[in-house]
Structures are given as structure tokens and as C-alpha cells.
Amino acid sequence: MPRPWRFVRGWSISGATMGYAIVYGKMEIPNPDENGMTLLLSGFDRLYFSIVTFTTLGYGDISPSGDFRLLAASQAFMGFIFVPIIIAELSVLAYWERDKK
Numbered sequence: 001m002p003r004p005w006r007f008v009r010g011w012s013i014s015g016a017t018m019g020y021a022i023v024y025g026k027m028e029i030p031n032p033d034e035n036g037m038t039l040l041l042s043g044f045d046r047l048y049f050s051i052v053t054f055t056t057l058g059y060g061d062i063s064p065s066g067d068f069r070l071l072a073a074s075q076a077f078m079g080f081i082f083v084p085i086i087i088a089e090l091s092v093l094a095y096w097e098r099d100k101k
Helices: 003-024 043-054 068-100
Strands: 028-030 038-040
Touching: 003 043, 003 068, 028 043
Parallel strands: none
Antiparallel strands: 028 038
């Protein structure tokens, strides 16, 4: 039987990921097309970077610099802790559903 706090945790993690994405709006990345120019990330790129960082995939197509490296590291650490918990909870839910039949 699912407990309500699991859903609250899921919404909290989603909110934290969105919060990091909003903060990444101030992050500038080098523009490969222009010499010495920097670009701000679009809304989709910020969310993409936040999800990739949280799940610790780290594709490398967007690299933080300066203080944003510490921010990205804190988000990756949070993902390192919570992703296995999420997977374990999904496994328990699947087990309960299978056990009901």
C-alpha cells in the first residue's frame, strides 16, 4: 500500500529540479560560433541540464563554470542519493501490484 509521503517526496524532487533549472538561468556558456561570446541557456536547456545533472548522466554538452560548478555538484550529489531511493520505491510498488494478483 503506497504511503502519501512517497508522493510528497516525488513532488519535492521535481520542485528541486525545477528550482535548480531556474537558478541555471544565470549560467553563461561559451558560444562555439562566436569568439569570446557567451550565451544564456534557454528554458528548455536549463531544464535539460538540471535533469541530466540530477540523474548524474553528465553528457558534457553543457558545462558549468565558476560558482555554477559547485551548484551542479550539489545537485548531482542530491541525485546520487535520491535516484536509488526512487528506483527502490518503484520496485516495491511493482512488487505490491504483482503480489495483489
